[in-house]
Structure formats: structure tokens, C-alpha cells
Amino acid sequence: MIDLKYLQNNFNEASSKLQKKGVDTGTLEKLQALFQNLKEANAKLEAAKAEQNSMSKLFGQYMREGKDITELKAKVDANKEAMVPLQEQAREAEEALYRVALAVPNFPEDSVPAGTDEDDNVELRKVLEPKSFTFEPKEHWALAEKNGWIDFERGVKLAKSRFSVLRGDAARLERALINFFLDTNREKGFEELCVPFMNNAQMLQGTGQLPKFEDDLFKIEGEDLYLIPTAEVPLTNMYNDEILSEKELPVLMTGYTPCFRKEAGSAGRDTRGMIRQHQFDKVEMVAIAHPDQSDEVFEMMVQNASDILAALGLPHRVVELCGGDLGFSAARTIDLEVWLPGQNKYREISSISNTRDFQARRAKIRFKEGKKNRLVHTLNGSALAVGRTLIAIMENYQNEDGSIEIPEVLKKYM
RNA sequence: GGACAGUUGGGUGAGUUGGCUGAAACCACAUCCCUGCUAAGGAUGCGUACUCGUAAGGGUACCGAGGGUUCGAAUCCCUCACUGUCCGCCA
Numbered sequence: 001m002i003d004l005k006y007l008q009n010n011f012n013e014a015s016s017k018l019q020k021k022g023v024d025t026g027t028l029e030k031l032q033a034l035f036q037n038l039k040e041a042n043a044k045l046e047a048a049k050a051e052q053n054s055m056s057k058l059f060g061q062y063m064r065e066g067k068d069i070t071e072l073k074a075k076v077d078a079n080k081e082a083m084v085p086l087q088e089q090a091r092e093a094e095e096a097l098y099r100v101a102l103a104v105p106n107f108p109e110d111s112v113p114a115g116t117d118e119d120d121n122v123e124l125r126k127v128l129e130p131k132s133f134t135f136e137p138k139e140h141w142a143l144a145e146k147n148g149w150i151d152f153e154r155g156v157k158l159a160k161s162r163f164s165v166l167r168g169d170a171a172r173l174e175r176a177l178i179n180f181f182l183d184t185n186r187e188k189g190f191e192e193l194c195v196p197f198m199n200n201a202q203m204l205q206g207t208g209q210l211p212k213f214e215d216d217l218f219k220i221e222g223e224d225l226y227l228i229p230t231a232e233v234p235l236t237n238m239y240n241d242e243i244l245s246e247k248e249l250p251v252l253m254t255g256y257t258p259c260f261r262k263e264a265g266s267a268g269r270d271t272r273g274m275i276r277q278h279q280f281d282k283v284e285m286v287a288i289a290h291p292d293q294s295d296e297v298f299e300m301m302v303q304n305a306s307d308i309l310a311a312l313g314l315p316h317r318v319v320e321l322c323g324g325d326l327g328f329s330a331a332r333t334i335d336l337e338v339w340l341p342g343q344n345k346y347r348e349i350s351s352i353s354n355t356r357d358f359q360a361r362r363a364k365i366r367f368k369e370g371k372k373n374r375l376v377h378t379l380n381g382s383a384l385a386v387g388r389t390l391i392a393i394m395e396n397y398q399n400e401d402g403s404i405e406i407p408e409v410l411k412k413y414m
Numbered sequence: 415g416g417a418c419a420g421u422u423g424g425g426u427g428a429g430u431u432g433g434c435u436g437a438a439a440c441c442a443c444a445u446c447c448c449u450g451c452u453a454a455g456g457a458u459g460c461g462u463a464c465u466c467g468u469a470a471g472g473g474u475a476c477c478g479a480g481g482g483u484u485c486g487a488a489u490c491c492c493u494c495a496c497u498g499u500c501c502g503c504c505a
Binding site: 039042043045046047049050052053055056057058059060061063064069072073075076077079080224243364366370371373 | 424433434444460461462463464465466473474475484485486495
């Protein structure tokens with residue numbers, strides 16, 4: 001959630017920042033009015049409550065002293081009745097405010113390039129040159145078929161479309177990648193965690209998936225539980241509603257989880273192959289950082305993900321997302337796009353974001369700075385998306401006969 | 415899933431004949447004093463959030479969550495969640 005006091009005091013600045021993310025001024029004006037409205041409603045209600053409390057104290061005193069209380073009782077009853085509508089107004093004001101506030105995305109950093117979609121993203125650098133093939137490189141689904149690596153039909157039979165089954169060496173490679181990623185992250189100082197794959201609604205709200213993106217999530221019927229769309233949710237919310245000590249920061253965490261997404265808005269996109277599935281494996285990095293160190297941690301996370309790709313010998317490019325392509329919670333995001341020779345283009349394989357205090361405010365994650373509590377910064381990034389790495393290996397390490405080499409660093413894991 | 419017990423501040427733990435308890439005490443922590451040594455003693459401070467105020471200092475809410483009774487609830491009632499123990503079940 002954005003800082004409403006900041007919005008109130010710096011409306012024009014806040015407004016121009018959020019225009020980068022496509023939020024119109026009208027929404028913000030409404031938000032500002034609702035905030036003011038809530039404050040006024042609360043002030044009235046609290047004044048009445050204060051009155052009620054002090055009269056109740058008197059009441060007790062009168063009783064002990066044996067004084068007549070009929071007059072006081074009448075006053076106190078009248079005040080109590082008068083509070084009913086005030087209570088209702090305050091409740092409505094609060095609901096109205098949060099309904100809007102929870103749906104407003106995070107402010108982008110000033111340094112984020114303007115733009116409306118991925119075409120306006122800015123390439124920062126390329127790492128490793130795509131190698132040239134002496135033959136026409138195939139796409140991963142063709143290679144999968146040739147090697148019997150991916151059983152799309154049976155994935156659909158077992159579940160539904162956009163599910164698949166990895167078989168034989170592909171399944172082993174998937175597992176090898178997970179281990180390789182976790183080991184590498186651990187060596188960089190991330191603590192490895194094994195977390196629940198379902199989280200409750202409060203956690204999903206903490207990281208920003210709820211209430212706005214409920215349609216993207218798989219909900220467990222009859223339970224307050226959702227299948228996680230990313231390990232960012234459980235890892236970040238490890239410290240939901242907690243106050244950390246300053247010396248604990250930064251908290252660096254990594255974990256492997258499957259991720260479940262309805263892909264509601266992507267009908268017709270990437271339907272072939274396993275670029276976009278309802279269930280996919282991912283190893284995630286999450287950092288809970290001091291505001292002063294979050295930029296540094298961010299760079300470290302980007303470098304780590306890039307290093308992993310480089311260690312696998314996978315050519316990629318580093319891209320800064322423009323305002324229009326930024327996710328809901330992100331203040332800044334850098335994507336790593338891996339080269340897919342079969343598709344002849346770069347495809348996203350990692351996304352590293354700094355949400356600043358946006359998630360921390362929702363999830364109430366704070367740290368002690370002296371006597372004060374301050375919101376932490378939370379960061380998250382994939383290191384890496386496992387299925388897409390598998391695809392990238394297939395396409396980049398293919399031979400003319402359709403066989404696939406195993407990258408050197410993975411051999412000890414196979 | 416069934417039965418019983420519990421859920422209080424960073425921790426341990428009082429408080430359950432409703433008002434003087436936002437909460438004793440102890441520990442931990444912070445600052446200071448004392449002390450020449452890796453110890454001990456003393457003083458003070460020490461929950462969170464919102465809100466009013468330049469400030470000093472007020473106000474409101476929170477004793478697992480939500481609702482109810484009452485002038486007034488940590489204390490009474492209801493629902494739910496969680497924890498513990500016993501039983502059932504199970505990787």
C-alpha cells in the first residue's frame with residue numbers, strides 16, 4: 001500500500017509518479033478525499049468515546065460513594081445512542097478507503113523509464129553472445145518430443161490444459177537445476193527455507209496479490225488458503241506483523257516451490273510448449289532490507305541471477321522495466337531475458353523487484369531503529385525460473401540430431 | 415475427526431466475585447551511576463497502531479480473531495482460529 005500521508009502532503013508529486021503506472025489523478029483524488037473523510041469520522045467517534053469513557057468512570061465513582069445516578073445514567077445513555085451513527089460512519093469510511101487504497105499500485109522510482117509496455121523497456125547490457133548454429137535450431141517442444149522429455153498430453157489428462165509432465169532425463173534435469181540454484185543462492189548468503197505451498201488470505205494481501213488479483217489465484221475450496229503463485233509470498237511473509245532488530249538486516253532467504261497461476265489474462269499466449277503453465281517450479285530469492293541498503297541488495301540479487309545464467313552458459317540480457325510494465329507492488333524491476341535460439345528471441349527467465357516499503361506497509365514488517373519502528377524494504381527475484389531454464393538449456397544446448405548436451409556445472413547434479 | 419485444557423506486552427507469568435489494570439512481578443533490552451578488569455550492585459526507561467498539538471502533553475483502539483451483554487469487560491456469553499494432552503487416522 002502506498003503511504004497515504006505522503007499522498008496527502010505531496011499530492012502533485014505522488015500523482016505524477018503514479019501516472020507512470022497508468023493510475024489516473026481521479027483515483028488519487030478520490031483516495032485523498034476518502035482518507036480525509038476517515039480521519040474526520042474517526043475524530044468524531046473518538047471524541048464521543050472519550051466522553052463515554054469519562055462518564056463511565058464517574059459512574060463507578062458515584063456507585064461507590066452511594067450517590068444518585070439517575071441523571072448521569074440518562075446522559076450516558078443518550079451519548080451511547082448518539083455514538084451509533086458515528087460508529088457506522090467510521091466503519092463505512094474505513095471500508096471505502098481500503099477498498100480503493102489496496103488496489104493502488106506502488107510508486108515507481110524516479111529512475112524508472114517512462115513507457116506503456118514491454119516495448120519501452122530499456123536494455124542495460126547483454127551477457128554472453130548467442131552462439132551460432134550450423135543448422136536451424138529447433139524450438140523446445142520439438143526437442144521435447146524428439147527426446148520424450150515432456151508429456152504434454154498426459155499433463156492435460158491428469159489436470160487440464162497448461163499442465164505437463166516431465167519424463168526421464170528432463171525430470172532429472174529439473175531436479176538438478178533446483179539443487180544447483182539453491183546451492184548457489186546459499187553460497188551467496190541466502191538461508192534456504194522449505195515453506196508451505198498454500199498461504200492464507202492475509203499473507204496474499206501482504207505481498208499484494210489480494211484483493212486485486214484474486215482471479216489469478218487458485219483458491220482451496222472451503223478453506224482460507226490459496227496455492228502460492230510464487231515463493232515470494234511465503235518468504236516475504238515469514239516476517240508478517242513482526243518487528244525485526246536492525247542488526248538482523250538484511251534477512252536473505254531462498255526457497256524452491258512450485259508456483260500456481262491461473263494465467264487468467266493470457267488466453268492464447270504461449271499456448272504451445274511449456275513457457276506458460278498453471279504450475280511451474282521456481283527458486284526464489286527474498287530480502288528484507290534496511291531502507292538504506294535496499295539498492296545495494298537489489299544489485300546483488302540481479303548480479304546473482306545473472307551469474308547463475310552465465311554459469312550455465314546461457315546468453316541473456318538485462319532489462320530495466322518501464323513504468324507501464326512494472327508489476328503492481330514493484331517500485332523498480334529488472335528482468336533477465338534468456339536467449340532462446342529456437343524462438344529466435346529473448347524471453348523472461350528472472351524478474352527482480354524492489355518493492356521498497358509497499359509490501360512492508362501491507363504486511364506490517366518493521367525494524368527497530370533506535371526507539372522507533374520503521375518499515376523495512378522488501379525485495380524479491382527469481383534465481384531462477386526452473387522450467388524456463390530447462391527450455392533454455394534445451395534450445396541452447398541442442399545438437400543437429402536433436403540430442404541435448406548437459407551444461408558442465410550441472411553434471412555433478414545428474 | 416472426537417474429548418478435555420489453554421491462548422495476556424520481546425520472554426516467563428499475575429490478574430477471571432466486571433470499574434482503582436494497557437495491564438503486577440521477574441527476566442531480557444537501553445541509558446546513566448558505581449566499580450580498575452572481563453563479575454556484581456544501584457537509578458531510570460522500555461508494547462503497538464491511529465489521531466490532536468510547534469512542543470510539553472492529550473485522545474482512541476488493542477490482553478488469539480470476530481460478535482454480544484453492560485453506563486463500564488483481559489475479566490460474563492456466543493462463534494471461529496490456534497496450541498497442548500488423550501483417542502482415532504495417516505506419509
